[in-house]
Amino acid sequence: MENQVIRERLSALRTQMKSAGIDYYMIPSGDFHNSEYAAEYFHTRAWFSGFTGSSGTLVLSQNWAGLWTDGRYFIQAERQLEGTGIDLFRMREKDVPTIKAYLAEHMSERQVLGFDGRVVSTQFGEELKEALSRKEIKLRYDQDLAGKVWTDRPALPCHPIYVLDDALCGKSFAEKLSDIRKVMAESKARAHLLCKLDDIAWLTNLRGNDVECNPVFLSYLFITEKNCYLFVQFDELTDEVRHYAQESGITLVEYSRILSWIDEFSFDGATLVDKNNINYAVYRTLKASAQENSAGVREDRNPTELMKAVKNETELKNIREVYLKDSAALTRFICWMKTNAGKEDMDEYGVQKRLDGMRAALPGFIELSFTTISAYGPNAAMMHYSASPETSAPIRAEGFYLVDSGGTYYGGTTDVTRTIAMGPLTQEQKKDYTLTAIAMLHLADTVFIKGCTGRNVDIMAREPMWRNHMDYKCGTGHGIGYMLNVHEGPHNISYHKAETAAQAARETALMPGMIVSDEPGVYKAGQYGIRIENILEVMEDIETADGIFYKFGHLTYVPLDPDAMDVTWMTPSDIEAYNAYQSEVCKRLTPLMQNDEERAWLASQTRAL
């Protein structure tokens, strides 16, 4: 059956294309800042194609349309594209061309490719330009044709911005700005354009609510040696923020003016910009405008990126406190789950709401740091499973329940995963849980020398798995923001070799003050999933004649599940590490339990093996 709604939308878009002189038009998935979650305003590709997956790109000409998406979404896309006349391109499958290759082959000489360059990464834009240059194809990156057709499009997210106390941030905006200007001076840049939302929020000590679960606000920041221009939606400004801006020497400019403002700005020297964190429209506009002023663009990493990743003493102190209260909440939830397994009716969505509520009741709670993953049995084998009231599976008194959750509080953003034995387990389940716990503790106990990156230490978590010929198909760890995004670079923990020189150059050494997740797992499709995630802080250990040594410290203190441990798979050192962690959990959490039952349960749950 034909999907008339989609066909009509595409037809209207083709009319716009014709009148704009555009032969091919492309609609990707992201927002202007490559945020992890794009607001409804940016769901253009879903509106025009019917495909609602989080990742995919629609491309169309007058007589053809295609949608590219990856393996996670092949089945969903097939179903949702039915009757739309849109061809599905299964990315990375054999003989399936990339968008670039497809356009290079099918577009004719001197045709025009249009797109909204604000939602395209600079890297992809440049690759397209390069690939299509032989046919002298013109890129029109200033075209939001979709917006003209999508008349009932939701508004851009627009929520009040708020100011964080310097005392909470440990460093004032003025101090941070001065650090940035030092880096600018060192790299002989007269200006710096920042497009990364969490970097802007961190630098300005401002927060907002424009991206789901990320306390950021839509913005750009342009810094010169003397001035600082913050591009925001004026509707987001409170008196407090206007006052703060004035006091801080921030000039406020309406968010939508970014391109024309750059175009008109008189550059008097190089602008420092991170090509990996700027959209193609802004990049091209900046390049062109700078060139007109005979100024250059200095491409390097955002200095904010590393400054933000290395938490200061105030941030660390607050983070440690926040993780403890968050750990206590999750522990009390686990106590309730295990105590009531088989006694109360439980389902994924119901218990998820229960846990979310416990977090929301904690002092200083702002929002969840991501949608809680509450997954029972085979659902937990899907790394990004999300329960809904409609599909929520009942939780029985057997097997594993996995919960991956976190919150943003005044004082930090948390992230933690525990897998819980709800009742009897198989031998295989116990083995897999035990290896996961060993892997997590093994990495956490690593001592390493200054200069090591996540690529060096990743094997400390994986080797206990590899030794048993098992592996998990994701990274071991990611950085985490301070009252900011739960996924934050530039460091991570992964063994994979960079695929490009640019990626290799971004590999970042682990430094004291960084925080990073440690989350090995076992995923058995159709059966069960296990993940244990602690957040670690990188700490100084000691300096000797041989070098400067670092270690990890736990931020997360939530019991491991002794019911799922099998000492058969543990060496004496493994047992020692397990007992030490459990004992520390007991010591730190006992004062935060709310009654004797919880305290007794905690003592039993953290007993030595």
Add this chain to the structure above:
Amino acid sequence: MENQVIRERLSALRTQMKSAGIDYYMIPSGDFHNSEYAAEYFHTRAWFSGFTGSSGTLVLSQNWAGLWTDGRYFIQAERQLEGTGIDLFRMREKDVPTIKAYLAEHMSERQVLGFDGRVVSTQFGEELKEALSRKEIKLRYDQDLAGKVWTDRPALPCHPIYVLDDALCGKSFAEKLSDIRKVMAESKARAHLLCKLDDIAWLTNLRGNDVECNPVFLSYLFITEKNCYLFVQFDELTDEVRHYAQESGITLVEYSRILSWIDEFSFDGATLVDKNNINYAVYRTLKASAQENSAGVREDRNPTELMKAVKNETELKNIREVYLKDSAALTRFICWMKTNAGKEDMDEYGVQKRLDGMRAALPGFIELSFTTISAYGPNAAMMHYSASPETSAPIRAEGFYLVDSGGTYYGGTTDVTRTIAMGPLTQEQKKDYTLTAIAMLHLADTVFIKGCTGRNVDIMAREPMWRNHMDYKCGTGHGIGYMLNVHEGPHNISYHKAETAAQAARETALMPGMIVSDEPGVYKAGQYGIRIENILEVMEDIETADGIFYKFGHLTYVPLDPDAMDVTWMTPSDIEAYNAYQSEVCKRLTPLMQNDEERAWLASQTRAL
């Protein structure tokens, strides 16, 4: 006091410079192929400066001369340069300019820098060119002025080339050549120029004797789709080699003709060349000649490099046998050392000759794979110590003696290090030895997933050290050739992040068939040095739903020293790994011991802890 000899040599060189119109002249240390050891013919810098260290570059103008060397040689260079008028530039010290920076500052516009481009790496040549381009300085890279002054210069090394049986190599030259031509076709290259001596020897199944301890011969190889030109000194050719060349379709060209031959060659397509393995003179000549023919140069890694590193089944079978007999010889030497400690007079050089003699007596022995490091007490703290009859230290019945040695045999090249307790040890010495042994075994026992490189696994050796806040300042492991160089790329084991994009791109995954050293150590300046080095082969382990897993197998079977072990520093798993290795050593070596005393000693030396 003035060094008249050196001053006169420099003066003669300056005369040559003047008549050639050269303002600055540069003399580095290497040979034409960046070999690990340069023959006497190439000791030009030493002859002109008096400085005999293995690494250093002399630069001079009419009224100034400077010598750049690194930290290993500051003291030696100071002494040797005395009275020569040559300034010493201590590389990497604060405020000491690099050669490039010095020349960029001191040379005047449009001056001429001369050097013999055959002894300069392409990378360094290009860096100089770039750095000096602003002043329009001309690089004359075809100038061996030094040769004109050094009248009694030793001849180029020139030793007979010999042919290896295909049966010994596991693959004929024809088969290997066909593999290379496949890679050429894939990368759309019509020709391939190979300048790396061990790659040429491996590919042609020929060996020679032109570089100390490396069974290679001075040569270049130029491969087209139909032809194959081998540039060698005709004086090195035996009838056997001429016959082999004819049968194999190899056209022999005199070695010295390489530059003029390339210059005259009619290129009809791109030439594949590895910029990291070609000297600057050849590179520039190739670029210019190819350009004249409107052909290009395709820069990529030598395909031989990886083919050579992954040993074939025949090579592996032979290597395993060779390592066993080499292990037995070293073990018998250790037996003699420990049995006679305090009873016989021993000194470093004397026992070194004894061990070298034992190796030379083994069937199939060709030569030592490097000069044996025979070091007692504090001498062993110097990683590259070399004993001589004059400086040889006596070996007493206490502390540690370190021996790092190896041979090239028909069937493989070996490398092994053992540190031996000659008598009583301190607690600290035992701790350090134990940690070194654990580190070596820990890496050897690692299971890892396909795709891992040496950067991923290095921590398996180092973490037992790091945990005790110790580190060794060198890589953990290097590849080893097959009847070839004892140091061979492209893989290695090291935790360091690449400094350049080119280096990062060369990082190579460990693959079954590769062999690699595993040599952690403890070096305490002025006290003692400990290194334990086994050679490991990368082996397939097993493929599961989670991936393809690899493991290491030992090639080296030489006892660890139980007299130096302290179980205080060992976990039960460490003890298990130690006992398993020692028991395997005993099992494999017992049949190779030559009398009951040796067998009894071996049984005792490999006893379980």
